[in-house]
Every structure is written in structure tokens, then in C-alpha cells.
Amino acid sequence: DTGVSQNPRHKITKRGQNVTFRCDPISEHNRLYWYRQTLGQGPEFLTYFQNEAQLEKSRLLSDRFSAERPKGSFSTLEIQRTEQGDSAMYLCASSRTGPGDEQYFGPGTRLTVT
Amino acid sequence: GDSVTQMEGPVTLSEEAFLTINCTYTATGYPSLFWYVQYPGEGLQLLLKATKADDKGSNKGFEATYRKETTSFHLEKGSVQVSDSAVYFCALKAGGSYIPTFGRGTSLIVHP
Numbered sequence: 001d002t003g004v005s006q007n008p009r010h011k012i013t014k015r016g017q018n019v020t021f022r023c024d025p026i027s028e029h030n031r032l033y034w035y036r037q038t039l040g041q042g043p044e045f046l047t048y049f050q051n052e053a054q055l056e057k058s059r060l061l062s063d064r065f066s067a068e069r070p071k072g073s074f075s076t077l078e079i080q081r082t083e084q085g086d087s088a089m090y091l092c093a094s095s096r097t098g099p100g101d102e103q104y105f106g107p108g109t110r111l112t113v114t
Numbered sequence: 115g116d117s118v119t120q121m122e123g124p125v126t127l128s129e130e131a132f133l134t135i136n137c138t139y140t141a142t143g144y145p146s147l148f149w150y151v152q153y154p155g156e157g158l159q160l161l162l163k164a165t166k167a168d169d170k171g172s173n174k175g176f177e178a179t180y181r182k183e184t185t186s187f188h189l190e191k192g193s194v195q196v197s198d199s200a201v202y203f204c205a206l207k208a209g210g211s212y213i214p215t216f217g218r219g220t221s222l223i224v225h226p
Contacts, residue, residue, distance in 0.1 A: 031212065041218050042205070042218050043158070044216075045213045045214075048213070056213070091157065091158070093157075093158075095212075103160075103214070105157030105158040107155065107157045108157060
């Protein structure tokens with residue numbers, strides 16, 4: 001068990017550019033979650049997948065955000081036409097199937113939009 | 115909607131002091147309650163949980179009791195160490211939900 005990994009760990013981009021983040025979950029976990037965390041706040045849910053199916057999306061996930069998990073393993077989160085308000089830590093977590101199953105979090109990708 | 119309120123930080127203590135971090139919640143039904151810890155540069159880790167009223171979650175010397183009558187889940191530790199310095203998040207999950215609602219986090223700084 002190597003844990004949840006995220007890449008890159010840090011990303012600095014200019015306003016208007018597109019960025020893509022990757023999350024590799026724990027191998028036997030079929031649920032994968034994306035959260036956003038801003039300074040001084042707790043994580044806010046964005047979306048989650050069971051296998052390759054995206055089952056729920058938060059209202060926070062604007063049209064500029066898209067997430068995929070094409071083969072039910074790793075996932076990508078893309079932000080198009082980034083805005084300064086997108087600056088945050090983007091966290092990925094994975095879990096087994098049941099609602100009682102613990103979510104294991106990755107270290108996050110810190111995005112800074114200049 | 116569901117919400118979690120935590121005491122503001124930072125909480126600054128000397129080593130071996132007693133720790134309390136307050137957490138209260140608002141939820142319909144009977145949520146499960148959690149404390150997560152985030153060490154610098156790392157992801158959140160589940161510290162402890164309680165799934166029904168009067169349950170006590172405990173781990174690594176930390177404890178929290180699910181108090182339905184006061185809608186609280188305060189985190190306590192009898193003797194903190196420098197290595198406990200981190201940000202602590204209280205969270206709840208409504209029954210059957212996969213998605214926790216987090217509080218804003220409380221930073222703990224422990225001095226030698």
C-alpha cells in the first residue's frame with residue numbers, strides 16, 4: 001500500500017491558462033474523491049467516482065472544471081481558463097465501497113494562479 | 115444544511131499540557147462524527163471516529179465523545195507532545211452519505 005499520490009505537488013500558472021492534476025488512488029479502492037481546500041478552511045467536496053463513473057458533482061464544480069477517471073484507476077482534474085479564485089489546495093482521496101469505509105487522502109496539489 | 119463549527123486557532127500549548135479542541139455540529143438525523151489530522155506537507159489522516167451517541171472514539175492518546183444532547187464532539191488529549199503539532203479538522207457524515215462535511219480546522223502548536 002503506497003498511499004494516494006498526487007502530481008504535481010505545486011503548480012503556478014497564469015490567469016487564463018488550463019491546468020491538469022493527476023491522482024493515483026490506493027490500488028484496491030474503487031471510490032475516488034476530489035476536494036478543494038482554501039487557506040483557513042476545511043476541504044470542500046467537488047466530485048467523486050465509483051470506478052469510472054462520476055456519481056456526484058458539487059455546485060462548486062463550475063463548467064470550467066472537469067474530472068475523469070477513464071479506466072477506474074487514476075483520475076485527472078482539469079481547470080480551464082483559470083482564475084485567481086481557483087488558487088487553492090486540491091485534494092484527492094480514495095476509499096473502498098461502503099459509506100463507512102475510511103477515505104485516505106493524498107498530499108494535495110497546491111495551485112497558484114497569478 | 116449540515117455544518118461543523120470548531121474553535122478558532124491557533125491553540126498554543128507547552129509539552130505535556132492538556133488539550134481540548136471544541137467542535138459542535140448541526141445535522142439532521144444521526145450523523146457519524148470524525149476528527150482528522152493534517153501534518154505539515156501531508157494529506158488528512160483519520161484520527162478517530164464515533165458513529166452513534168455516547169460512543170467514544172480514541173487513538174494515539176486522543177479521545178472524543180459523541181454528545182447528542184449538546185451536539186458536540188470535543189477532542190481531548192491528556193498530555194500533548196511537540197509531534198502533535200498539526201491542524202485538526204472535525205467532520206460529520208450524514209447517515210448513508212459518502213461525503214464528509216468538514217470544519218475550518220484548528221491549528222495546534224506545541225512548544226517544548
